[in-house]
Amino acid sequence: MRLAHEVVEQALQNEINNLKQIHSREIEQREVALEEYKERIKILEEDYNEAQEEIARLREKQKEEFVIDFSQDKDALAQAIIARYGFTYVP
């Protein structure tokens, strides 16, 4: 009887130790997933900010080109207006 009790006790102790290891593995998996998530979000934000800056830069460049077109290429400017707004050009 005593031997049986010892066997059961030992088995349960082993189970507790193994369950603790399983739990630690899960915590580790979750931490890795969280780190990957944070890294990915950081990259997305950086890319987003870079794209915003590029849009602003492109905007200024395009604006300068349109102002130049006024004096140098009215036809190109007219086409740009038509393409964007669908207005009719009256020469």
Place this chain on the structure above:
Amino acid sequence: MFLSFLLTSSAIADDSFTFLSEGEPAPFEGTLFNPGATAELLVSIDEQKLQCDLELEYQLQVQATNFKLEIDNLTASHDTMVAQQQQTILTQQTQIEELNVIIESNSGHSKWLWATAGAVVGAGITYGAYRAFR
């Protein structure tokens, strides 16, 4: 300097525009924009489209990343549950095997002991009955 002139009146059927030099009379009623303002009108519409596409893409990527984290966490939970279940089954199997070993090793002694005890008691009762009824 050329200026752009946008139609606002109904004199010309479609929405129209033309270019005017400074001081040049306007062919129709409208609103006058200098080159800078005209350029601003043109780049604004392009910028808005780019901003919209960028925002959409960004939000979709963020959402995809959120979902991936959720999936990873659920996978971790699932793996844990499977491992726990397997561990419990293994523990119980081990317990059963070890308890069986104990039972096997003890039942040998008990079997012979009980058999011997039974034989002795049986012999004793038989002799006692013999003497009693003789």
